[in-house]
Amino acid sequence: MATLELPLSTETGTLGIMHLKRYWRKCIAQRNGNIDPSLSQSEWSLDMALLSALGLGLQPTLDKLFGQVPSFETFEAWVLEVNGRQLQTDTVSRFNQLVESGKVSPAPDTDISANPFSETDMQFWEENGYVILRNAAEPADCREAVILICEYIGVDEHDPSTWYRQHPDRLGIMIQLFKHPVLNRIRASARIREAFMQLWGRRDIWLSTDRVGFNPPETESWKYPGDKLHWDVSLELPIPFCTQGILYLTDTAENQGAFSLVPGFQHRIGNWLNSLPPEANPRQEDLYALGVKPIAANAGDLIIWHHALPHASSPNTASVPRYVQYINYRPADLEVKKWR
Structure with a gap:
């Protein structure tokens, strides 16, 4: 299998979301059968954090990427549409922080000292x-x-x-x-x-x-x-x-x-x-x-x-x-x- 060139996780598109372009490219490659499955497995948790940060369900996202094979620009437009044309900028910033540093702060409204369970x-x-x-x-x-x-x-x-x-x-x-x-x-x-x-x-x-x-x-x-x-x-x-x-x-x-x-x-x-x-x-x-x-x-x-x-x-x-x-x-x- 030829080496697949993927965008870096830090590369962004017009929405400014890290890892999105890399995730899109991996899914298209997986659909076409020219990606090592171990690569997708090794980045699965980061992929899921990306979808979580963007409020995207896994199944509809895969349906979009595998069924319609959109360009990256079309995929970004779909992400924006699913989010009512307004992304949660604080969540996107926290995700980009995760990609860059491997660490992330809690959501702003989280009481880090709260313990709901007795x-x-x-x-x-x-x-x-x-x-x-x-x-x-x-x-x-x-x-x-x-x-x-x-x-x-x-x-x-x-x-x-x-x-x-x-x-x-x-x-x-x-x-x-x-x-x-x-x-x-x-x-x-x-x-x-x-x-x-x-x-x-x-x-x-x-x-x-x-x-x-x-x-x-x-x-x-x-x-x-x-x-x-x-x-x-x-x-x-x-x-x-x-x-x-x-x-x-x-x-x-x-x-x-x-x-x-x-x-x-x-x-x-x-x-x-x-x-x-x-x-x-x-x-x-x-x-x-x-x-x-x-x-x-x-x-x-x-x-x-x-x-x-x-x-x-x-x-x-x-x-x-x-x-x-x-x-x-x-x-x-x-x-x-x-x-x-």
């Missing part, structure tokens, strides 16, 4: 690998987000006959809806950021721009299409620390498609993986036999979990849908291992 919460987190931030989002914002989801996919929350309509942005229980003022407001909450900072034990973490979810009750003709218990990380040991998060937008009972996980498995995963026969695929094992727990919580509660825990949503056997928003923070130097 000592009891932290003990629970250490033991179980998950914790619930109660009242993480305002009730009015949760309600607005539910209305938004319903309007976006064309369903009436009070009419079950509409809950199963097809929509191009409805993929299983995931809705490809990333950007809206209420979603931005919820995910950018200082208290949510401070909770992730407390769990990470560091300030230089970046907010991901993720999607929302809609999980209606099962019927005779519609069955739960979501994933079973799984991991979203390489299982090469040791598994580096990382978080994931899901916010309930309505009160959610255990049988209402609740988010489920295997508590405490971050302490057991190494011994469990090493106990499997060499030919076994751990992702195809009966993970439910490990002791799965569905988590009931209220509207506005944020569940954060260690990504070494097997996790998934679940079939909804209640009478009303489950509405959620996915929220996470991670640092730009997160270790990324080859998928196993």
